[in-house]
Amino acid sequence: MRTLLAEDLVWHGPGWEDGCRGTCRCFNVGVTVNPGEYDARRQFVETDSGVVSYVDAGAGRTALFIHGVGTSGYLWRNVVAALEGERRCITMDLPLHGRTPARADPDYSLTQLAKVVEDFCAALDLTGVDLVANNTGGGIAQIVAAHTPERFATLALTNCETLGNVPPSAFKPTVWLARAGLLAPLRPRRFTCGGCASCSSAWATRM
Numbered sequence: 001m002r003t004l005l006a007e008d009l010v011w012h013g014p015g016w017e018d019g020c021r022g023t024c025r026c027f028n029v030g031v032t033v034n035p036g037e038y039d040a041r042r043q044f045v046e047t048d049s050g051v052v053s054y055v056d057a058g059a060g061r062t063a064l065f066i067h068g069v070g071t072s073g074y075l076w077r078n079v080v081a082a083l084e085g086e087r088r089c090i091t092m093d094l095p096l097h098g099r100t101p102a103r104a105d106p107d108y109s110l111t112q113l114a115k116v117v118e119d120f121c122a123a124l125d126l127t128g129v130d131l132v133a134n135n136t137g138g139g140i141a142q143i144v145a146a147h148t149p150e151r152f153a154t155l156a157l158t159n160c161e162t163l164g165n166v167p168p169s170a171f172k173p174t175v176w177l178a179r180a181g182l183l184a185p186l187r188p189r190r191f192t193c194g195g196c197a198s199c200s201s202a203w204a205t206r207m
Helices: 013-020 033-041 073-083 111-123 137-149 169-179 198-202
Strands: 002-007 041-047 050-057 063-066 088-092 130-134 151-159
Touching: 002 050, 002 198, 013 130, 033 073, 041 111, 050 073, 050 111, 063 073, 073 088, 130 137, 137 151
Parallel strands: 002 151, 063 088, 063 130, 130 151
Antiparallel strands: 041 050, 050 088
16 A cells, blocks of 8 residues: 655645635635535445445545544545546545434544444445545544555545644644533534534544
């Protein structure tokens, strides 16, 4: 398995919330997809970790995209639109994000979330996959690749959590607010992508 740095996928940083309203281009790929177009392709699969929501588009070699805290698979919509003419592109919603429900098990550690991804890959019988991830999803993807390397051809990471950088310094105030029960009241509205302050709180308190 090769490890790549996905420098051609440019994350726009603080402007990510605009993407939740479908008005920005979260990644600099020159394609824009609205929420309705994305949701029209949504599917659900039962895994050993519970039901997982995902979008499966295109044909060819498979690329699986993993998102981070406070967003969903919708984050990758424009990348999928740019690639689906030549690749099979799968985006999944992690538990408590997008349309994937909360888990019965309250464990939202990176290791447990990695197991959700591993079970998802098993349910869809994915092999020879290019695994692409950013943010907290990158930390999850590293664990997934270490646990089940036989499923993956490459690993491509944008800026993300790594050993000794969980949570990242810039995210630590969010963790402190979540642990104090103060994060959700600050951002009560739900985003159309499925992420919300309550979901972020659930994750952040476990980091």
